[in-house]
Amino acid sequence: MRLHRVARNARPRRDAPAKGQSRVPGKRASLGSPSCPHGALPVILPLPSVHSVPDLRAVIAGWRAQGFSIGFVPTMGALHAGHIALVRQALTRCDRVAASVFVNPAQFAPGEDFDAYPRTLDADAAKLAEAGCHLLYAPTARAMYPDGFSTTVSLKGPALGLESEARPHFFAGVATVVTKLLTQVSPDVAVFGEKDYQQYLVIKRLAADLDLPVAIEAGETVREADGLALSSRNVYLSGQERQRAARLNVILDDFARDLTEGRAVAEAEAAALKAAHETFDAVDYVTARCAQTLEILGPGPADRPTRVLAAVRVGTTRLIDNRAASRPDR
Ligand SMILES: Nc1ncnc2c1ncn2[C@@H]1O[C@H](COP(=O)(O)OP(=O)(O)OP(=O)(O)O)[C@@H](O)[C@H]1O
Ligand SMILES: CC(C)(CO)[C@@H](O)C(=O)[O-]
Ligand code: BAL
Structure with missing residues (x-):
């Protein structure tokens, strides 16, 4: 051996x-x-x-x-x-x-x-x-x-x-x-x-x-001080891209908070998508899903344990991240 x-x-x-x-x-x-x-x-x-x-x-x-x-x-x-x-x-x-x-x-x-x-x-x-x-x-x-x-x-x-x-x-x-x-x-x-x-x-x-x-x-996801999830692909980011990349965590955090406070999924998702399109070079998805099955949720307030997930591109680098977004009573 x-x-x-x-x-x-x-x-x-x-x-x-x-x-x-x-x-x-x-x-x-x-x-x-x-x-x-x-x-x-x-x-x-x-x-x-x-x-x-x-x-x-x-x-x-x-x-x-x-x-x-x-x-x-x-x-x-x-x-x-x-x-x-x-x-x-x-x-x-x-x-x-x-x-x-x-x-x-x-x-x-x-x-x-x-x-x-x-x-x-x-x-x-x-x-x-x-x-x-x-x-x-x-x-x-x-x-x-x-x-x-x-x-x-x-x-x-x-x-x-x-x-x-x-x-x-x-x-x-x-x-x-x-x-x-x-x-x-x-x-x-x-x-x-x-x-x-x-x-x-x-x-x-x-x-x-x-x-x-x-x-x-x-x-659990380990993050940089500004919230960017550590990823081996972060080395591809230029200085300016690295700063923009940290916005992904903020957008997902806001999205998750909206849902935990009972905002309708359709409205909260539209707001998060808009912020992502304004920030990143391309957006593959920004969405709220059932935390256990990833099934699509109805448009109203989330009625089960929920996860918000996103994939975006900064320059040529693809970033993914997600957060729990469950209402405390669900
Ligand atoms: N920030 C992180 N915190 C905790 N676990 C992580 C983190 N990043 C990656 N992992 C986990 O480490 C394991 C190996 O992942 P991988 O080697 O692909 O690293 P990565 O940083 O995700 O790289 P990539 O940039 O290719 O996605 C996977 O289970 C992945 O989910
Ligand atoms: C799980 C894995 C090691 C399989 O190649 C890879 O997808 C990763 O690093 O996340
Ligand atoms: N961390 C997932 C591995 C990949 O993106 O290929």
Whole structure:
């Protein structure tokens, strides 16, 4: 087995529970002290990393043999504080946490930014080690899609509309790779960001429909000080675009507040759409949907848990964001 060890400055790992005393998903684990017993001295710890399915499975089998529960955070790399928050969330739930970095060609259409997508594997490994992640899984494209690969997961339900309008190929690519990753890692818990809210619902549905034995959890969106959701694609924004991008959070915040105060969906949505068209170079959608199914709501005041969602373009960069917008009595 090829297990690469990336030596990094990182705080020490927590003690693992004894064999047979693994933390059970669903119960919050006691973490012990996060403080460094060596004071301010840096501690060099390795971050094991694997690049093939057999090597991954060997590590996972070792963890299972020791009775560890396993958490998993799939990513496309270029890691930021939002990804790291998902890793930390997984660490509170499981004994061992693996994160994957794989820029999945199947979810990019020709002409999208697959080639330009930021790739920063060494920096990603350092951030994961610093967070206390136990394993980096960075498969090659050939390991994920060997010659003759012919299978795709097809979706309906929450995958219809919204992101699928602008990116019709997108969820089949995501669902296929996530099914593979979940099968390969076989985690007890997998954590996905609410920033990609439709993706989170699609994967929750997928895991239920395909009887995958994993709990799909959502992690809250981590934002910049001005409210812009962290995203690997924010690096594409120029200074002036970056300032405009922060307006998306304000527009969604106003939209959500209107709905929680009982304003009719049709009116609140029209106001949010108008503000988005005035601010951005293109608007794919700004809409209020059922928070559980993403079904379209009636025109009156929201009568069930609601999510406001948007996708806009600033220059050539596409931004997505969303917020809860439920009335307190619903
Ligand atoms: N700001 C954020 N807060 C919390 N989770 C996030 C945030 N941004 C992304 N995630 C989550 O991290 C996981 C990996 O996402 P991904 O690697 O595509 O990052 P990204 O920043 O969303 O990149 P992109 O710009 O390509 O959308 C997904 O579950 C995603 O929802
Ligand atoms: C879930 C995912 C890692 C699948 O490639 C990707 O869509 C992402 O990073 O959100
Ligand atoms: N965070 C979603 C991945 C993508 O846009 O391709």
